[in-house]
Amino acid sequence: MNDLDLDGFLPYRLNVLAKRVSKELSRRYQQAFGIAIPEWRVMAILGREQPLSSNDIVERSHMDKAKVSRAVNTLVGLGHLSRDVHPGDQRLLRLSFTPSGRDLYQRIAPLALEWEAQWLTCLQPDELAHYKALCDRLEQQLDDMGAEEA
Template identity: 40%
Template sequence: MVADPLRLDAFIPFRLSVTSNLVSETIASTYQALFGLTIPEWRLIAVIAEDEGTTQQQVGRRTRMDKVTVSRATIALVERGLVERRPHSSDRRSQSLHLTKSGRDLYAAIAPKALELERRIFADFAPEDVVAFSAMLLRVQQATLAVRDEA
């Protein structure tokens, strides 16, 4: 018996990746135009806003961004005066990241725009479909981590 051929348009990981890239590109163009931020920079600001004092390593784990991307975003935001590094209270090799007043102000301006973009993307979906989709994404993430850990 011959296995079914791989067809990218029917291959869920491919479709998920393409959709994710499309959403990210749409958001990135908005953030770039309005605030001069890249997606990694915005993600870093958002993570710090939620978890003040986080480290670059923790940001990488949470966002799945690689070390170089997190480092470059951190450097850019420190240079712009939006993020500051402070000595980490329990790990001398690490630094904690904090938003400056300008960083907090920028986050306060961007967060409503992010929620508006999300609302616009999902405007034609029933609320219960959005809840189910969000739950499914979490399940896919957990299943993927389990498969990766098996390898």
């Protein structure tokens, strides 16, 4: 019988690491800005490109639709996002920053980058580059495996 050693099972280790990082960032964002990780992920995606629909955010974030919907509703309720009707399809809503949302994004983004830099000080530059290349390869492999199954 092949026993599964969770401490050596890479999917498990990656999940634990991701949850620990999210928990630490969530604590910081909640204390300082009153938002949780899903809200920050929506804002980070919109910080790169907007306007976007909720479906666009689901696709880019790999979060489930309900979580994105709750995060968007929270951000709209806080006055950080606006919803506008898509000019080409009245059924779609486009999300954009309000002035307060843009301000919040511009305050959080540097702190997120600063935290990441501090966290990664344990890695040498070549180790970090290698890690990023490995992540790219593993993501591509997932894409390839998904395409084979389809």
